[in-house]
Amino acid sequence: MQPELRVxxxxxGExxxxxxxxxxxxxxxxxxSVLQLLRADGWSAISPEANTVADTxxxxxxxxxxxxxxCARGRELISIGYVDDVETATQLDSSSVVPRLQHGAFTSTLYRCGIPDCRILRLLVW
Known part of the structure; x- marks a missing residue:
């Protein structure tokens, strides 16, 4: 059953x-990638715009x-010596921690996912 949540x-961008x-x-x-996981998990109330992003x-x-x-940013990062950052971004579902949003800003405090399947917490960090 789909939870009664708004996501x-x-x-x-930057x-x-x-x-x-x-x-x-x-x-x-x-x-x-996050939206595709929601769709795969049975979420059906996803906007046409969000579906387009998931399809992309x-x-x-x-x-x-x-x-x-x-992509432009990947080439830019590689050209200034950040190839490892781009490589890290290619690894889906590789972390079980996410940054905490507190008072409108991300903090250094990390929450560990208590759910066995942490795929929904995937992030591409640039």
Whole structure:
């Protein structure tokens, strides 16, 4: 049974020094991975926009590593020496901890997932 919850999944992007918002396809894929898990778990009240984001993740999931290495931010990170960060982002379901959002900001306190299947907590960290 689907829980009586409202969930917001946000592909954050980033802000350039000039203040302009830079959309980030890798953030969209990360959000899509969470949304796809919700769909696979039987959540049906998902907006058309969220379904599109989940579909976008499914389209790259077969070769996520290549997609992350080839996207603009992946190439940028590799060019400045952060290839290990990109490699880490290719590993789905590899952590059982998530950052805690407290008073509108992420804190260094980490919550351990008490659920045997922590896939719903997947994050792509850039």
């Amino acid at each position: 917001a999944v946000i592909a954050a 802000r350039w020094p000039e203040g302009n918002l830079r959309p980030a396809v890798e953030d969209q894929w990360g959000a899509g 993740f499914c389209a790259v999931a077969r070769d996520l590593a290549t997609a992350l290495y080839d």
